[in-house]
Amino acid sequence: MQTRIEPRLLKGFRDFFPEEEAHRRWMLQKIANAFEICGFEPIQTPTIEYLDILMGKYGEEGEKLLYHFKDHGQRDVALRYDLTVPLARFVAQHRDIARPFKRYQIGSVFRAEKPAHGRFREFVQCDADCVGSASFLADAECISAGILALKALGLENFQVRIGHRGVLSAILEHFSITNHVPVLRALDKLEKQGEQAVILEIENLGIDTNKAKRLIETVKSLEGLTIAQQVSPVAVHNLRQIMEALTNMGFRGHVTIDLTIARGLDYYTGAVFETNILDLPDMGSVMSGGRYDSLLGMFCGEDLPAVGISIGVDRLFSALVELGLFQGARQGVFVVVCPFEDVALPLSLRVLQMLRQVSIPSEVMVDFPSRPKKQLAYAGRRRASFAVLVGGREVQENCLTVKELSTGEQRNMGIEEAIGFLRSQFGAESGNGQGT
Known part of the structure; x- marks a missing residue:
């Protein structure tokens, strides 16, 4: 017998269950869509950077929180602390990028902080930055992208x-x-x-x-x-x-001047901002940022103006849960196909692919043949809206039995008719905010 390894997590790190991860992905997609509507393009940078790339950018307090170590080649490396310094390195290394360069990035960052409620050592940031312009419009564009992202998530009462x-x-x-x-x-x-x-x-x-x-x-x-x-x-x-x-x-109701906003990081040089949800006054800022015209000079040899925002995903996630704004994010599948007999499997698999070809989230009950009660219970656990029941009769008559799980109502339909019906139901549910 193999030696048992105790399953455990490092302090400050987390697992996410399917429902929570589905909510997070729904939220991140809304944010990404808002950034792209405002003309920001996605990039991605490595999780690990050379240590000297990150040192000297965050101040003494920030640098104490860097996860750094020697890799197998004995190089000093570190996990990224934020997404801004890697952006500065990226721009300096790829000088042929057209400017102003409007980019967004979504990714995990790491800080060796003391774990506490709502404070983790790995968390996700969503950043949107404009590099290469000193214009006040660049600041306004970044802030407006953040405002539109918060509005896309259903938030209105924020400042x-x-x-x-x-x-x-x-x-x-x-x-x-x-x-x-x-x-x-x-x-x-x-x-x-x-x-x-x-x-x-x-x-x-x-x-x-x-x-x-x-x-x-x-x-x-x-x-x-x-x-x-x-x-x-x-x-x-x-x-x-x-x-x-x-x-x-059109954002006058969402912005105000507050000179107490200083931002702790040393690299800020101009406008700085933080965002609070007024219905949750103890929540803290869910979106922050500012102008950092000198940071890129450390890599380029000359100052290059830049400004950006960062959305704190974990804090924002907690806010959306507390305000009940996740009820529009679908979890699970829309349809579970249930083959009740061996003879029903070929038709069930054909129907499964027909559903997926029209982008309906669907799956087949893999433990078959099994009793209808067990299959329907599984469909319920998967939060499916409908079950497609396939047995010997459906195979003989080339039809499907479609069961609406919330009401128990069953319909016997031709295959094409059933696909069309399920497609219209999924579209209606998505149109009411249930889809992703």
Whole structure:
């Protein structure tokens, strides 16, 4: 007897059951469709990169979370932390790509964080980025793609809060604060940790309490725009241009200026944004991003403007479950073909292929011949809407018995008629939001 291996998962990693995975794929397809409608094209990059590609991009706190190791060739490699730095490497390595380059990517990223509720070491990101344009319209296009993706999932009551690193830097200059990066990291924690914790962190950077309090009061009010206008009118103008563009796109009800948005990663240089579902105020941001005009220069040798958004799939998934927005995603199959006798198998398989040729999700009961009760119970477990019953009588008469599982109603039909009926039923169900 073989030695038994205990089945177990690494902490922070997950399995997904069919129903949950079907929901996830439905969600990801909706997001991908929205990105493509906005002109973003898909790419994919490796899960593993050279370690030096990823180091020096995320700040000290981020780099502690990198999964890195030596491969069989003794090369220092790492699992990707996000999709943005691999994009920067991709663009620098393929310089003949037409610009502006609008791409989207959906894939797993890895962070060696302490596992906690809703916090995992492997999770999926959905990113849409525009590389090669410094125009405010590139920012607006990325944000609008994200808004359309959320709307495609049935969300309406959400708000994109837009800040600006240039505006925040101007405010810090107004307060004669020179060490911008650690202060911006502290401000980024306002929502999660509260004012007192952030004030204490700023104090630990050598800034007195009163100045720290005045700084927080300023960024929490639109007074910050007035102050920043005196120091950096270009940054304030850029932020207002983005807002105006999104208003002209019809999204004014979904966007607002919020100068407390700083974003923790070091590579952001301009507009930054986070998105909250207003019906779930404790959920946190489900979509975030910003402009990072200097990151690609690390690979290209010259600055290349870029901006992007990232949708947090796991948090968004939880939101859709809580709001009951997954009732439109189909799981299982639409039809189970049930051969009751050996003689019925050839016809059953022919019918199965006819259903699949018209794109109806279907399967045959593989454990046959078995009692009708057992086959219908299986069809129920598979969440099928219909069962096609095939026995000796159906073979002799060249017909099918179609049973609607929710009502128990049975119809005896010719084969072509049955296929047409099932096709129309599947189309009607899909049209009501049940299909993928």
